[in-house]
Amino acid sequence: MENLAFEFGVSRHTIMRDVLELSVSYPVYTVSGRHDSGVFVQDDYYLGKQYLSTEQQALLESLLTKCNADEKKTMQSILKRFGKKK
Numbered sequence: 001m002e003n004l005a006f007e008f009g010v011s012r013h014t015i016m017r018d019v020l021e022l023s024v025s026y027p028v029y030t031v032s033g034r035h036d037s038g039v040f041v042q043d044d045y046y047l048g049k050q051y052l053s054t055e056q057q058a059l060l061e062s063l064l065t066k067c068n069a070d071e072k073k074t075m076q077s078i079l080k081r082f083g084k085k086k
Helices: 002-008 012-025 054-066 069-082
Strands: 028-031 038-041
Touching: 002 012, 012 028, 054 069
Parallel strands: none
Antiparallel strands: 028 038
16 A cells, blocks of 8 residues: 555555545455555456356356357356356
8 A cells, every 4th residue: 555655646545545446346455464465456357358247147157057068168268258256
């Protein structure tokens, strides 16, 4: 938080408030610790990436059991690319 505050020329409180605000809409989280602390974005998140809704993902996962081997590979690649990490 201190590094971000310095980098942007604002107070630590401003950074904390902004991170909290961002975490409501984006997969942003903080980690406390001596060596690995910081503000992070979920590994598989990319701004503008379209994700499946929970209902869409559940439907595709339930259809996996009805797929043949080739269809299953295709379906799994769709889920991996557009599904939310569990």
